[in-house]
Amino acid sequence: MSAGTIHGVGLGPGDPELMSVRADRLVRSATHVAYFRKAGRPGRARAIVEGMLAPDAIEIAMEYPVTTEIPLDDPAYADCLSGFYADVSGRLRALAEGGADVVVLCEGDPFFYGSFMHLHVRLKDHVPIRVVPAITGMSAAWTATGMPVTWGDDVLCVLMGTAPEAELARHMADADALVVMKVGRNLPKVRAALDAAGKLDRAWLVECASMDEERVIPLAQAGDRKAPYFSIVLVHGRGRRP
């Protein structure tokens, strides 16, 4: 029996109509569908494909043992996640070796800060694996603002809100256009870094881009708002435009 293929399928930013034609086809025809989720939650990736799966599709929920309970820089965090990824990779590998094709649902684009990467690195030398790129959350975010993000020779810098404030501020000062992901509880730090870089007045907070709950707010007016983890902060470039 030949091995099945693991498909890392990017679902895009959340609106099911923003899935690619290929992703739509793979999801609807899948016999085995795997997805990450926080224990006790339905799962954001699974929610995007609600109503699309075949009635007899076998679902594999991969439940994170930890998300924000342990600080990112605590070695226990990496150990815990590493064991988890090894475990679920083993389950998917066994399915593929048994001949099953498995569609792994990925929010956003799988190879752009995606959880799927941690499966990919553990599976790629053992079973066939294919990746379907997708519309990123940041594309949906700048589209939601109704303004192009980059013009001419603008330099775009993509930053994680989890990085140290001084590092954020340095990059923010040096680039023309900015995207900050993983904002959530880091919002006050992100705001302070933008202020230090002199760009707070041009920044936008975009929550739930492309989804029903989409909100676009000038960051300076966001106050003490609790931003969802997947919020994105944007600064538009102002380069050459004939």
Place this chain on the structure above:
Amino acid sequence: MSAGTIHGVGLGPGDPELMSVRADRLVRSATHVAYFRKAGRPGRARAIVEGMLAPDAIEIAMEYPVTTEIPLDDPAYADCLSGFYADVSGRLRALAEGGADVVVLCEGDPFFYGSFMHLHVRLKDHVPIRVVPAITGMSAAWTATGMPVTWGDDVLCVLMGTAPEAELARHMADADALVVMKVGRNLPKVRAALDAAGKLDRAWLVECASMDEERVIPLAQAGDRKAPYFSIVLVHGRGRRP
């Protein structure tokens, strides 16, 4: 009569199956389809949708008066393009005011270094306009390399090969992951800047990502290769990976 809507529809990197479900639907049902092209060429955006248009769809080819004949920094270049964008915006506006919905075909993502932005800025205050985001060429490029582009808190910097070499080298040295677009004739400059930043040995040249002609080459082995204008140079990040 109510005005029609101008739809800026991102088609993604080139593979028609990587169009979004929404883009696919809008393109197939369009009554009026507009697209940029170089005079005398079929047009790259138009080529992506070959075979998808309704038989009676009205096509509006918007032919660039100039592409690389005049240097980017020559004021005549901006004047020439500005007049062109004003002219074609006027044609699309007249169609919309006459009640027609117009689908403007856009390679890549419309608001990410896209030509459509120059129509959008001239039309948005006059007629209804909607934008469909898309998979970027850079997403297709890093997917083609078979390696994730960013991990953990990696900083990603997106640069244009048209920028000055010193500026390229400075940003290349300061970021973890790199994307360089608009490579083409700028390839020797991009290579020199990567060498100065100490990252040439980790760089990849990706041509025609997602298309039949897709090629992935270590940049240090690309020699004097004439890279197509839409080639992308990539350096992968090496951040936290549990």
